[in-house]
Amino acid sequence: xxxxxxxxxxxxxxxxxxxxxxxxxxxxxxxxxxxxxxxxxxxxxxxxxxxxxxxxxxxxxxxxxxxxxxxxxxxxxxxxxxxxxxxxxxxxxxxxxxxxxxxxxxxxxxxxxxxxxxxxxxxxxxxxxxxxxxxxxxxxxxxxxxxxxxxxxxx
Amino acid sequence: xxxxxxxxxxxxxxxxxxxxxxxxxxxxxxxxxxxxxxxxxxxxxxxxxxxxxxxxxxxxxxxxxxxxxxxxxxxxxxxxxxxxxxxxxxxxxxxxxxxxxxxxxxxxxxxxxxxxxxxxxxxxxxxxxxxxxxxxxxxxxxxxxxxxxxxxxxx
DNA sequence: CAGAATATTGGCATATCATGCCAAACTTTC
DNA sequence: GAAAGTTTGGCATGATATGCCAATATTCTG
Numbered sequence: 001x002x003x004x005x006x007x008x009x010x011x012x013x014x015x016x017x018x019x020x021x022x023x024x025x026x027x028x029x030x031x032x033x034x035x036x037x038x039x040x041x042x043x044x045x046x047x048x049x050x051x052x053x054x055x056x057x058x059x060x061x062x063x064x065x066x067x068x069x070x071x072x073x074x075x076x077x078x079x080x081x082x083x084x085x086x087x088x089x090x091x092x093x094x095x096x097x098x099x100x101x102x103x104x105x106x107x108x109x110x111x112x113x114x115x116x117x118x119x120x121x122x123x124x125x126x127x128x129x130x131x132x133x134x135x136x137x138x139x140x141x142x143x144x145x146x147x148x149x150x151x152x153x154x155x
Numbered sequence: 156x157x158x159x160x161x162x163x164x165x166x167x168x169x170x171x172x173x174x175x176x177x178x179x180x181x182x183x184x185x186x187x188x189x190x191x192x193x194x195x196x197x198x199x200x201x202x203x204x205x206x207x208x209x210x211x212x213x214x215x216x217x218x219x220x221x222x223x224x225x226x227x228x229x230x231x232x233x234x235x236x237x238x239x240x241x242x243x244x245x246x247x248x249x250x251x252x253x254x255x256x257x258x259x260x261x262x263x264x265x266x267x268x269x270x271x272x273x274x275x276x277x278x279x280x281x282x283x284x285x286x287x288x289x290x291x292x293x294x295x296x297x298x299x300x301x302x303x304x305x306x307x308x309x310x
Numbered sequence: 311c312a313g314a315a316t317a318t319t320g321g322c323a324t325a326t327c328a329t330g331c332c333a334a335a336c337t338t339t340c
Numbered sequence: 341g342a343a344a345g346t347t348t349g350g351c352a353t354g355a356t357a358t359g360c361c362a363a364t365a366t367t368c369t370g
Contacts, residue, residue: 005218013211013213013218016210016211017210017211017213018208018210019208019209019210020175020176020208020209020210020211021175021176021209023355023356023357024356024357024358025355025356025357033319033320034319034320034321035320035321035356035357035358036319036320036321036322036358036359036360037318037319037320039357039358040318040319040358041318043358048217049214049217050213050214050217050218051211051212051213051214052212052213052214053173053174053175053211053212053305054174054175054176054209054210054211054212055171055172055173055174055175055209055210055212055305055306056168056171056172056175056206056208056209057206057207057208057209057210058168058172058205058206058207058307059204059205059206059207060307062203062204062205063160063168063205063307063309063310064309064310065307065308068253068255070225070264070266072295086301087301087302090301090302091301091302094304094306094308095308096302096304097302097303097304097305097307098223098300098302098303098304099300099301099302099303100223100297100298100299100300100301101297101298101299101301102295102296102297102298103295103296103298104295104296105295106295108301109225109295109297111225111266113307113308114308115310140227140257140258140259140260140261140264141257141258141259142255142256142257142264143255143256143257143258144255144256145253145254145255146241146242146245146246146254146255146256146263147242147245147246147251147252147253147254148252148253149249149251149252149253150208150210150252151210151249152213152215152218152220152252152268153220153249153250153268153269154218154219155219155270178326178327178328179327179328179329180326180327180328188348188349189348189349189350190327190328190329190349190350191329191330191331191348191349191350191351192347192348192349194328194329195329195347195348198329
């Protein structure tokens, strides 16, 4: 399995990051190949796990998920048991899109999606702060979106 | 144009958020329709902008984008000119995946993707803090990923 | 540098799929 | 309860995906 991506591979990835449902015929034309080798490359990228999956991107404001909030959480203690239980709880909440453990001032950062500010406060009060591991939550509330991208930068 | 989603529409959206390249035949089977009305519904959801686009999701660790950092930025001043220039700068950086203006302690929060910690510090020192609008940057550095989802919660 | 081994490509054949159209079934409205 | 409007399912057609094979390009080796 070749894990070194050449220029054509990166071109394929760039195109597929912009439009995941492009037909293989058109993709091949864009990257300058005929359909057969193009499809083979895509399959290899999929099998290597470089292409993880294809998804439909919904308009958050139109499906009642218009507010994105970044929350910083401090735990009561930092032991493995507390962390594990926090992870399990977080994975059950569909509102939590991303969650990372951090070092420094806080123990975890989350990207949380809800309909609006009211829904967020309810989620924080009813669910997030009720996870036993959680000591405190700090948030910065977004007022306006300056940028939202779905393309990872390809060096 | 019907903007009220019924159960079938939400089912379609759920399936497409998990697999954006599923064939219409299989999608129809999963939601309990025949292919024709199923495709019609998908097209309507696309035209309404509820489905914004389809994208390939890449494995960040395999394309040199393994580190996600949330940064909080304070501006020198809060006037419109400073904000506008910040927005333009941020949109030019492919590393900046998301950027929101906030009220409260900081003026903006960013989700930034780079290869590793070294690349991030270089990005922050060479680019982010050199935007004239930027006074200071605070970050929490993630050590471990607990959750990463691409599905907006559908009420 | 030559020759062989390997990997990659392009074209073709076939099965699957997308998509427009129309009649039938269902829902809503008055 | 009848009529208008909406949604559905099936069919036909054109486009697409995909496996296979020969030809080409690339890399390795002596």
